[in-house]
Amino acid sequence: MRKLAENFGRDIEAGLTELGQAAVLLVESLNWTITGAARQQPVRVGAVLAQAMEMGIRALPIVTVLSLAIGAMVAIQGIYSLRIFGAESKVTLGVALSVTREFAPLITGVLVAGRSGSALAARLGTMKINQEIDALTVMGINPVRFLVAPALLAMLLMLPLLTWFADVVGLFGAGLYVTSTLGISFQAYLADLQASLKVADLVHGLGKSAIFAVLITTVGVNNGLGVTGGADGIGRVTTRAVVQGISAIVITDMLFAWLVLL
Secondary structure, three states: OHHHHHHHHHHHHHHHHHHHHHHHHHHHHHHHHHHOOOOOOOOOHHHHHHHHHHHOHHHHHHHHHHHHHHHHHHHHHHHHHHHHHOOHHHHHHHHHHHHHHHHHHHHHHHHHHHHHHHHHHHHHHHHHHOOHHHHHHHOOOOHHHHHHHHHHHHHHHHHHHHHHHHHHHHHHHHHHHHHHHHOOOHHHHHHHHHHHOOHHHHHHHHHHHHHHHHHHHHHHHHHHHOOOOOHHHHHHHHHHHHHHHHHHHHHHHHHHHHHHHO
16 A cells, blocks of 8 residues: 555656646747747747648648538437437537537547647657757757747647638538438528527637647647657657647546536
């Protein structure tokens, strides 16, 4: 029992230490973003655009496919459930709220965490093992400004845009199934969407995606900079970044929904 308690205590201590390191990295990157220009060391626009291209534009094909599938799935399940009560015509309301408030930000966040969060951890981990980060420090270049801040800005820019794109594609996919199953025109479906959706619903989903962007970047960077060992260490932190990123997204999404309903 004593050994078990000691191991549990060490795990708690290690977790709190890692959480503190992630918070420091986030604050420092935000500080460089805001004050970098005044300190004659601005965050490089070219690096932000390069990260945005990798994180956002190149993720469009897979986001499109998954959003279409999710939209159609929500419509299928919605019609199946509402048919029990003879209320199939109300499916558009459920589809609109489910896609914009929950599924689009959640699925996009999970996808980007698995795709870009892991890549960020692997890249920084490789740079640390090859002592490239130490070389930047010796050259007088702050690694957080040079490596972390551009990734954070790019993620904050692209993840909400990807979520908005997922909203459009998901609702389109749902509309294809709803119109073909219920025999209504696509114009009627769009009119129902317009009547069902409010600006607050879109803002709800986009706001969550911005929080997810911070979580994905922070988790990926913190794992990459904390790598130890060689190739095995990079593999471990890459897997760890994906698991922690997705877990953080799902838990935050649950807390966000609970707080909004209070």
